[in-house]
Amino acid sequence: MNEEIGTVISGLESPSPSSVDFVVTSGVIHRGMFVELDYSEGTMICLVNDVVKTNRYFERAESVKEFESQGKKLFEQFPTEEWEFLIAKTRPLGVFSKKLVKRPSFPPSPGTKVKIADNKHLEQFLGFDLETGLELGKVEYHDLDVKLNLSSLLKKHLAVLALSGGGKSYLMSVLFEELLERNQEQGRIATVVLDPHGEYSSFAEPAEQGKKDFSSKTNLVKAEKVKIGVPKLSIGILSGIIPGLSSAQKRDLGRIISNLNVEMRRGLGAFDLKDVQTAIAGDKDMKENTKIALLGWISHLEELKLFSKADSPSISDLVEPGKLTIIDLSNIINVKKKQIIVSYFAQRLFYDRRKKLLPPFLLVLEEAHQFIPERAGKDTAIAKGIMRTIAREGRKFGASLCLVSQRPIQLDTTALSQCNTKIILRITNPYDLDHVAKSAEALDRRSLDMITSLRVGEALIVGEAVSFPVFFKVREKKSQDSKHEVSLEDAGRRFEESKKQNEEEAKEFL
Numbered sequence: 224m225n226e227e228i229g230t231v232i233s234g235l236e237s238p239s240p241s242s243v244d245f246v247v248t249s250g251v252i253h254r255g256m257f258v259e260l261d262y263s264e265g266t267m268i269c270l271v272n273d274v275v276k277t278n279r280y281f282e283r284a285e286s287v288k289e290f291e292s293q294g295k296k297l298f299e300q301f302p303t304e305e306w307e308f309l310i311a312k313t314r315p316l317g318v319f320s321k322k323l324v325k326r327p328s329f330p331p332s333p334g335t336k337v338k339i340a341d342n343k344h345l346e347q348f349l350g351f352d353l354e355t356g357l358e359l360g361k362v363e364y365h366d367l368d369v370k371l372n373l374s375s376l377l378k379k380h381l382a383v384l385a386l387s388g389g390g391k392s393y394l395m396s397v398l399f400e401e402l403l404e405r406n407q408e409q410g411r412i413a414t415v416v417l418d419p420h421g422e423y424s425s426f427a428e429p430a431e432q433g434k435k436d437f438s439s440k441t442n443l444v445k446a447e448k449v450k451i452g453v454p455k456l457s458i459g460i461l462s463g464i465i466p467g468l469s470s471a472q473k474r475d476l477g478r479i480i481s482n483l484n485v486e487m488r489r490g491l492g493a494f495d496l497k498d499v500q501t502a503i504a505g506d507k508d509m510k511e512n513t514k515i516a517l518l519g520w521i522s523h524l525e526e527l528k529l530f531s532k533a534d535s536p537s538i539s540d541l542v543e544p545g546k547l548t549i550i551d552l553s554n555i556i557n558v559k560k561k562q563i564i565v566s567y568f569a570q571r572l573f574y575d576r577r578k579k580l581l582p583p584f585l586l587v588l589e590e591a592h593q594f595i596p597e598r599a600g601k602d603t604a605i606a607k608g609i610m611r612t613i614a615r616e617g618r619k620f621g622a623s624l625c626l627v628s629q630r631p632i633q634l635d636t637t638a639l640s641q642c643n644t645k646i647i648l649r650i651t652n653p654y655d656l657d658h659v660a661k662s663a664e665a666l667d668r669r670s671l672d673m674i675t676s677l678r679v680g681e682a683l684i685v686g687e688a689v690s691f692p693v694f695f696k697v698r699e700k701k702s703q704d705s706k707h708e709v710s711l712e713d714a715g716r717r718f719e720e721s722k723k724q725n726e727e728e729a730k731e732f733l
């Protein structure tokens with residue numbers, strides 16, 4: 224049995240079905256804790272959303288000032304300590320009876336004893352999956368593992384939001400570990416992460432001592448080596464890559480590509496963009512201005528040096544259940560090229576999954592606001608269409624999206640609102656906070672206030688994966704830290720050392 228910590232008090236507005244205050248009689252209480260109390264229909268579970276101290280002796284500012292300005296101290300003269308009380312303000316979340324949760328419709332009585340919530344009650348109440356759930360951390364102030372059901376967390380998409388340095392990538396590493404450690408019986412999916420800064424490459428490297436090795440379960444793809452096979456480009460994919468195509472241009476380009484595909488199947492071999500150009504140039508049915516426009520588009524794509532006769536590496540070889548595929552985009556500077564690679568991978572994943580050629584997957588988009596921006600120019604929105612499609616339709620096919628961003632306000636509202644679970648780490652910017660509040664109805668004002676005071680590694684999860692918003696502490700990761708994150712000091716030292724070396728070499732040369 225859990226210890227008794229307080230007693231419900233009677234105030235102006237509490238107890239009510241939506242607010243219950245209690246005075247703490249023993250032990251410690253923190254904002255974010257869960258408490259329970261006996262209730263006519265079962266056990267009522269409440270979330271402590273504020274803790275205040277009161278003391279009658281110090282209530283009236285004028286008396287305190289009057290007294291203390293005479294050089295006397297109130298606490299020396301009166302038993303003030305005995306009159307200091309800790310009042311916890313709570314929000315009743317539900318009433319729990321025989322595994323069913325109901326909304327409270329009338330208040331508990333003043334005088335009811337309050338206990339710290341029992342872990343057994345709490346895990347059922349919050350909707351954790353104890354058997355095969357993904358263990359992301361511990362519920363704050365309760366020794367209770369946060370174990371989230373794979374489907375409820377990912378099926379209807381996930382968003383991970385926090386300011387820069389809030390611990391998003393750390394949390395993602397923890398999630399990857401959980402996904403990689405699942406076995407076939409537990410049901411596992413493939414994970415693909417689009418990694419703009421090369422933060423996750425350490426998963427592909429042999430682990431240093433004391434760290435868990437995931438290298439045999441990780442495929443690392445350097446985006447600069449990626450080649451996109453032109454025969455695999457459907458007109459749907461192409462119009463995603465070339466955003467400005469008119470419907471007439473689409474029709475003609477589609478015809479050219481499908482003719483080339485027919486010829487390829489007849490044994491004439493795979494084709495690339497040069498062959499597409501030749502076919503367009505020699506086509507008799509196409510209008511001259513369509514020709515000019517299409518040839519312009521194609522030669523523009525050709526300049527990116529990204530297309531070839533076949534996919535390399537092949538996507539079906541990369542994406543496997545229980546494995547992590549990292550597409551490291553850190554060496555791609557050209558924005559358009561980066562967008563095309565992201566868009567192509569997302570399209571192939573989605574369409575091939577729809578045809579059941581690939582296992583169910585989670586596609587993780589770091590810096591999601593770069594690829595699904597709320598407002599975007601032509602080159603920066605190439606990937607937006609397919610990402611929106613996955614966000615809208617993916618759940619029917621086992622295609623899940625995880626959007627990771629430090630700028631929620633720059634993130635497309637439509638895509639964000641399709642993310643039915645949100646994990647929010649520290650956010651202080653009021654605009655971002657407001658945006659998050661609008662996209663997560665379950666959050667009340669006090670929970671929002673708590674987000675601004677989260678420390679690194681503390682998170683709030685809200686949405687499909689949990690029955691109620693839960694604050695939790697992200698567990699320690701088992702994989703090694705990214706070796707690619709360099710401190711400013713180290714970067715400075717390296718720069719000066721290499722500069723000195725260059726100078727010495729130049730001197731020797733002279």
Ligand SMILES: Nc1ncnc2c1ncn2[C@@H]1O[C@H](COP(=O)(O)OP(=O)(O)OP(=O)(O)O)[C@@H](O)[C@H]1O
Pocket residue numbers: 385386387388389390391392393394629679680681697698699
């Ligand atoms: N749960 C945690 N436990 C311990 N350290 C953590 C935790 N979360 C984050 N950190 C540390 O805090 C720092 C920032 O974390 P991280 O890189 O995950 O932030 P981020 O939100 O991804 O930032 P950015 O937006 O810049 O990518 C890292 O050094 C990381 O090791």
Ligand SMILES: [Mg+2]
Pocket residue numbers: 391392393422
């Ligand atoms: Mg990060």
